[in-house]
Amino acid sequence: MATIQEIVSRETPLAPGHRMCAGCGISPIVNTVVAASDKPVIIANATSCLEVTTTIYPFSAWKIPWVHLTFENAAAVASGIETAYKSLKKRGKITDDVNILAFGGDGGTYDIGFQALSGALERGHKFMYVVYDNEGYMNTGNQRSGATPFGASTTTVPAGTHSFGKPQWRKNIVEIAAAHRIPFTAQAAVHNLLDLYNKAKKGFGADGPAFMAVLQPCTTNWHYDSELTIAYSRLASETNFWPLYEVENGKVHINYKPKERKPIEEFLKGQRRFKHLFKPENKHVIEEMQKMIDEEWERLLQLEAAQVRF
Amino acid sequence: MSVTKPLTGAQATAEAMRQINPDVVVAYPITPQTPVVEFFSEFVANGIVDTETIPVESEHSAMSATVGAAAAGARAMCATSSQGLALMWEVVAATPGLRLPIVMPVVNRALSAPINIHCDHSDSMGAATIGWMQIFSENAQEAYENMFLALKIAEHPDVLLPAMVLQDGFITSHGVENVKVLGDGIVKAFVGDRNPDRYLLDVKHPYTIGPLALPDYYFEIKRQQEEAMINAKRVYLEVGNELSRLTGNKYPYFEEYRTDGAEAVIVVLSSAAGTAKDVVDELRNEGKKVGLIKPILFRPFPYKEMREALVKFAVVGVLDRSMSFGSYDPLYADIRNSLFESERKPKLQSYVFGLGGRDIFKSEIRQVFNELLSGNLDSEHHKYIGLRG
């Protein structure tokens, strides 16, 4: 079993001097995932907060080989890198072993990059795709995405006199990825880096594509004080809003089961995007959210108990 | 050291790709390009090449995966047409900025709407300003040889830009011609291996590709890209001379056909030039002083050389197989531009023909020549060939 000491002993792929917001959890996610690789890592990055803040010319924060092309194609770019790797290796033009990793935000993954992701998973490229999920288009200032939770107020679906924010539940990207019958998919969160590290190890070791969705609370657009990023991530799993689980060779395993799940209000309070839900007229929204969370959790427990393969 | 094979234009392109044996080929179907990747995939399936292929789920991913492979260090190719080029446009536009020497055969097809699968040039003309070299092919033979030409120019250290090799959909891509195919060893020696000076898979020398450049640097990076395009014009002739030694053919910026002493000249791209040459022959036999110019290197456009060629003539008719709505048609605009510095200018007439695959007949080209010789011209408005009134 790995320890935090071991993880932080590895050279980080990111150098300081990047321009993520103070309190942003993306870099611990990146550093922890890459630390889990026993081979050099090449990154394909979708247009996103991570891409923008780490490469403002002439300053790159990347110590390792890194490419950004456009918004919706990190998985396709990774497909190309992986295929080049196979070809050049076969032809004796390179000797180093590598792991190939794609990073995208939730917009670049759930939405605009969804097709390229599905294609790459279906083709079986040996690479890992990691979405750091801040539940909306945060790079452009808090617009709604397929990952935005029910009830959240965004600039494109704001709460108002005739709106309580997003009326739909989020897309279940982990189950969608698992439905491609790939060897490893997982849901992780920034507060539990050991869990993330262990999952990344499994992902890199998988015989085929791996996919991980990692919750990354956004201090700027969820709008809470910067020191609370890890705390909100922890609350997300303690409320079962964001369960930590994995689907290994098709079978579900839940990595963390709260002894007593906290009410969803614990997670919602203090975030500006949910502030309107605490008005009396929106009480029903929180109730509905709680109901859905509990039902989803129950369903996840059943999936785990059944051990029926995805 | 060459054999003659009956090949379609698409087969000829696939044959060139077989001989190049790229590290990675990305395949996605779109009429009329599809047979290019089909024939190539057959070579792979039968072990004739050991290229790794990626059968992607869209053209957007086709270009993206090709860029990923090229950035990783591979010699990578994909092919497309029309809607496919339109879908991948975002990535097509990003590729020259990254200076990746990708060669992409483009089989010209009309752009929707209305949807149409036949030839015109509206697809690639829409992508003529974003930094790809464009080399047009009249027939299968040229489509074959231009692949080697394009590859060597693209990978030249002074250039490092992507290139489209264009041929006319169906007319060239699906028509069978006798094609002189070079020996495999000759091609192999000519194209060699791609040896990039830096690439992602060289993990001991990490670097960053595709950063965010803001107003303080974007302009300079684009200026570099233009320099590469300027160099491409020179390198085109150098590589053409090398290739000439193998094929015996010439690789000028444009072909001048029977222009000696010509009064009226037609400028036309690709397969229609073949038809027009027949008409030139007939009219010359009748004693009329006519000729033809067939541009081959369309990007970068050889303005100076074109001007020097055109000033000799009294009248020039430019036949475009696409329209540039609200402005002069693309080929015409460049021809017109090329003459600005010249005090002596031929009279000009713009024509549009063949949209959506409409045939152009010899009789119509003959009529164009007659019109040009009659001097009844209007250089500010195009005329239509073969359009019902």
Place this chain on the structure above:
Amino acid sequence: MADKKGWKDLMRGGDLPAATSVQYKTGSWRSLRPVFDPSNCIHCMICVSYCPDMAIPTKKTDEGVTGKAGRVYKGIVRLETDFDYCKGCGICATECPTKCITMIREEETVESSSR
């Protein structure tokens, strides 16, 4: 603009060398400053692992350093925060299990004027 390179001197294609961001000192963003009390630290590495700015340096030590309750901690230990890069987010202070990091306003520090 004059201190920036001209077009002929930039790497081809907008490429950048690795890790040039170290020249960009994000410490100037900071309004709160983490004050680290080594005498109460257990060198658990939680702050290091969460630090979004790689601003908590570590070292490996066989002789160890003295931390909480006078105990000597060996192996990997944390050092003083790197104020060139620390943006002052406060995650380290919030997540520290022994509360050995305190956030104070920059203007309350003597050193702040030089940072």
